[in-house]
Amino acid sequence: MFSKILIANRGEIALRIIRACQEMGIETVAVFSEADRDSAHVKAADEAFCIGPASPAQSYLNIPRIISAAEIGDVDAIHPGYGFLAENAHFAQVCGDCGITFIGPRPESMRLLGDKVAARELAIKNKVPVVPGSDGEIKDSNEAIKLANKIGYPIIIKAAAGGGGRGMRVVHNDMSLHSAFSSAKAEAEAAFKNGTVYMEKYIVEPRHVEVQIIADKAGNVLHLYERDCSVQRRHQKLIEESPCPILDEATREELCKNAIKIVKAANYENAATVEFLLDKNKKFYFIEVNTRVQVEHPVTELVTGHDIIKWQIRIASGETIKIKQKDIKHRGVAIECRVNAEDPSRGFSPCPGPINEFIAPGGFGVRVDTHVHQGSYISPHYDSMIAKLIVHQNTREEAIATMKRALREFKIGPIKTTIPAHLEILSHHMFVKNQVDTSFIEKHMS
Ligand code: ADP
Numbered sequence: 001m002f003s004k005i006l007i008a009n010r011g012e013i014a015l016r017i018i019r020a021c022q023e024m025g026i027e028t029v030a031v032f033s034e035a036d037r038d039s040a041h042v043k044a045a046d047e048a049f050c051i052g053p054a055s056p057a058q059s060y061l062n063i064p065r066i067i068s069a070a071e072i073g074d075v076d077a078i079h080p081g082y083g084f085l086a087e088n089a090h091f092a093q094v095c096g097d098c099g100i101t102f103i104g105p106r107p108e109s110m111r112l113l114g115d116k117v118a119a120r121e122l123a124i125k126n127k128v129p130v131v132p133g134s135d136g137e138i139k140d141s142n143e144a145i146k147l148a149n150k151i152g153y154p155i156i157i158k159a160a161a162g163g164g165g166r167g168m169r170v171v172h173n174d175m176s177l178h179s180a181f182s183s184a185k186a187e188a189e190a191a192f193k194n195g196t197v198y199m200e201k202y203i204v205e206p207r208h209v210e211v212q213i214i215a216d217k218a219g220n221v222l223h224l225y226e227r228d229c230s231v232q233r234r235h236q237k238l239i240e241e242s243p244c245p246i247l248d249e250a251t252r253e254e255l256c257k258n259a260i261k262i263v264k265a266a267n268y269e270n271a272a273t274v275e276f277l278l279d280k281n282k283k284f285y286f287i288e289v290n291t292r293v294q295v296e297h298p299v300t301e302l303v304t305g306h307d308i309i310k311w312q313i314r315i316a317s318g319e320t321i322k323i324k325q326k327d328i329k330h331r332g333v334a335i336e337c338r339v340n341a342e343d344p345s346r347g348f349s350p351c352p353g354p355i356n357e358f359i360a361p362g363g364f365g366v367r368v369d370t371h372v373h374q375g376s377y378i379s380p381h382y383d384s385m386i387a388k389l390i391v392h393q394n395t396r397e398e399a400i401a402t403m404k405r406a407l408r409e410f411k412i413g414p415i416k417t418t419i420p421a422h423l424e425i426l427s428h429h430m431f432v433k434n435q436v437d438t439s440f441i442e443k444h445m446s
Helices: 011-024 040-044 063-073 089-097 107-114 116-125 141-151 174-192 249-265 297-304 308-316 396-409 419-427 440-444
Strands: 004-007 027-033 047-052 077-079 155-159 169-171 197-201 207-215 221-233 236-242 270-278 284-290 333-340 357-359 366-370 385-393 411-413
Touching: 004 011, 004 063, 011 027, 011 040, 011 308, 011 366, 011 385, 027 040, 027 063, 047 063, 063 089, 077 308, 089 107, 107 116, 116 197, 116 249, 116 284, 141 155, 141 174, 141 197, 155 174, 169 174, 174 197, 207 249, 207 308, 221 249, 221 297, 221 440, 236 297, 236 419, 249 270, 249 284, 270 308, 297 308, 297 333, 297 366, 297 385, 333 396, 333 419, 385 396, 396 419, 419 440
Parallel strands: 004 027, 004 077, 027 047
Antiparallel strands: 155 169, 155 197, 207 221, 207 270, 221 236, 236 333, 270 284, 333 385, 357 411, 366 385
């Protein structure tokens, strides 16, 4: 087992990883930008190094500075969290070359699955159902028009290197395809330095269902069941829950089996999430694999009792998974609400600023993962997510009631947050009756 780990991240996930390390008797090294000098993860770690100014390019994305901190701190391993360098195969490679274990998959599998076009090809090769679409990259808009007419509108243009919903355009007719194609390509080029785009049929009103996987170096691959992440705004998740409330046992088993199949085909190790869309006929289609821990991992932790961060660390240190699939039980219902510094009444626009009031909820079945406290400052340089509120109960009805009670207890001011939007969603009759899909917020929220 490692004796010291550097956490190449900030915010709630850095704190989450430090806490797991403390429980495992592992020393921790934090890195921080000048904007995060007083941040909770800096105080919680055994050592901390400032790695540059607030701008991520000069700090949390700056590989030489992070590696220097790792060398000065004399760590055995680096945990990248999510976002920043978590899915950067070059960073994983550099860590390995410097004799530091990267807590995540091998760079080769990260490269393979990080390219959505290659991942799609791998899925097809292994008979995992994919959304009808292009065979690989689409080079120009004329080719796109030909294919769109073949598969039928609506279609979606997606970036091969995509993430965070960038480089994605839904298109309904030939006329708008030309401009959507070039703007998706330009956005992908700017965001990922890779303008490769591909096409999928746009599944109308699907649910987003994903499977949590853990895989060790010896090829043991287990699933930790699914999460339903259908409540999204602009194709970005806002509420996640487990189990997916509309899945029958046979479909669940099939879904998890297919998730394992693709991870095995990629010769993958560590934690992964295999994402699918579920259409109205409960037919599922693979969309991508995320090669890191997800924001919404606590939902799975609460229903399975397995600490995913600890599994990541154990697997990276060479431990094999000794439990069997049948040992992983799913109990009750967990729901997560992402509390973002955003103004829901202004299209969820970011709302950075000082936090003068911060009272977190508690009580039975309530977990709060956050780095924020009274006196924190929410910087415009970083992600707007400031806390995750996760609840666990025996039934979905009870989980919704606990979540609503906890949301009402949660006091954050004066900045605007997504809390009022969550309360509105959780009270909506369609959410209560499980009738949600990825278009729910756009269609039903005021
Ligand atoms: P990113 O990696 O940028 O988040 P994903 O491929 O994970 O992109 O897709 C994010 C979301 O976009 C999905 O959860 C879904 O809401 C929507 N989406 C993606 N592909 C399709 C599709 N073919 N049909 C309908 N919705 C889609």
